[in-house]
Amino acid sequence: MSARNARTVGVGIAAGAVVGAVLLSALARRRSGAAGLPGVETAAHLDAARAFNRSSALLALSVLADSGIEHYRGSFANKAMYTPLISSLLSLAAGLHGGADSVARKHPVRNVVYLTAASAGIAGTGFHLYNITKRPGGISWHNLFYAAPIGAPMALLLSGALGAVAERLRDEPAVEPQLFGMQAGRALGLAAAAGLAGTVGEVALLHFRGAFQNPAMYAPVTAGPLACALLTHAALAAPRERWFTRVWLRITAALGFIGVGFHARGVARNQGGWRNWSQNVLNGPPLPAPPSFSALALAGLAALRLRETEK
Incomplete structure (x- = not known):
């Protein structure tokens, strides 16, 4: 083509x-x-x-x-x-x-x-x-x-x-909505947490391939697992307000958008930088990948809000 x-x-x-x-x-x-x-x-x-x-x-x-x-x-x-x-x-x-x-x-x-x-x-x-x-x-x-x-x-x-x-x-x-035989907030929280876990695994593999050459590459593989653990705990434990989980999920969502900037910087560091974008976008770190992290964190926030309304 x-x-x-x-x-x-x-x-x-x-x-x-x-x-x-x-x-x-x-x-x-x-x-x-x-x-x-x-x-x-x-x-x-x-x-x-x-x-x-x-x-x-x-x-x-x-x-x-x-x-x-x-x-x-x-x-x-x-x-x-x-x-x-x-x-x-x-x-x-x-x-x-x-x-x-x-x-x-x-x-x-x-x-x-x-x-x-x-x-x-x-x-x-x-x-x-x-x-x-x-x-x-x-x-x-x-x-x-x-x-x-x-x-x-x-x-x-x-x-x-x-x-x-x-x-x-x-x-x-x-x-009292329910999904899969459990309270809806719990089910949504577990679904979002499972998605986060899979995404963290993919990020860890690709950042390991990049030898974690930039310390910022550790951010998603440290923030992500904690967000996953906090969301899982919020889903399985008794419903109550969990401000720290909410804050951490927001941080995780922000990391996804910030990651686009870091990946853009990675593209710019290749020979020719953005002047040679048609080649470097293909060979540099994937620009569209980090927002998937944000999507799952935002889903986790929605699940958490619903979970907090349950009895």
Whole structure:
């Protein structure tokens, strides 16, 4: 694929995302207005569901940009490499739509989009695992470092899973909502904590590959596990206000956005810097990856708010 064609594809994807988001958000506002009177405060579980929709959208945006860059670098050698771009684009639109939708019932189209994205994430993990095992040496540090990243498709799975959970939560009653046989706040907290744990593992692997050459590379692999532990404890323990967990999750969310700046600096340090962006963005640290950290921390905050309202 030529650079010109790549730019055309990129512009097309971005334009499609913007147009789709605008149309779906407008539809959400119409449904919201039909559902109840303006100014009426929504239930806590609905607020949590909308927050999970938004977290799913942020994860999908990260996947869309990251898979677009990485699969372009792989020249889209396998036509299946277009799948995460399409799935993440749809998941992004569904997340933006759900984040603006205050209707307390599952949206069937969004639900299908989320389940499809989760399935694509599972299939992508299988493709990436096959890519690793078919190389000389099979599952080895070298192949884990330089073959298809084993954890990357999991971000698409998480985007779909967070969105699907949000849709299921919308169908629950406002009083004592439950998910998977437990209080909804507890279930959401455990789901967000599990996503954080997986993301920390992927970050640890890639930062280990980079030999932690910048001390800031230790930040996500220290803040992340603590955030995961605090959120798990908040989910399993008796409900009460947990200000320190809330503050730490906010710090973790901020680290994801700050990480984009550090990765941009990493790109600039390559030969030619940003003047040679078309080469260095492909070879430097992945710019779209850190916001996935933020998405899961924000989902954890939403789960924590709901957990604190439970008895």
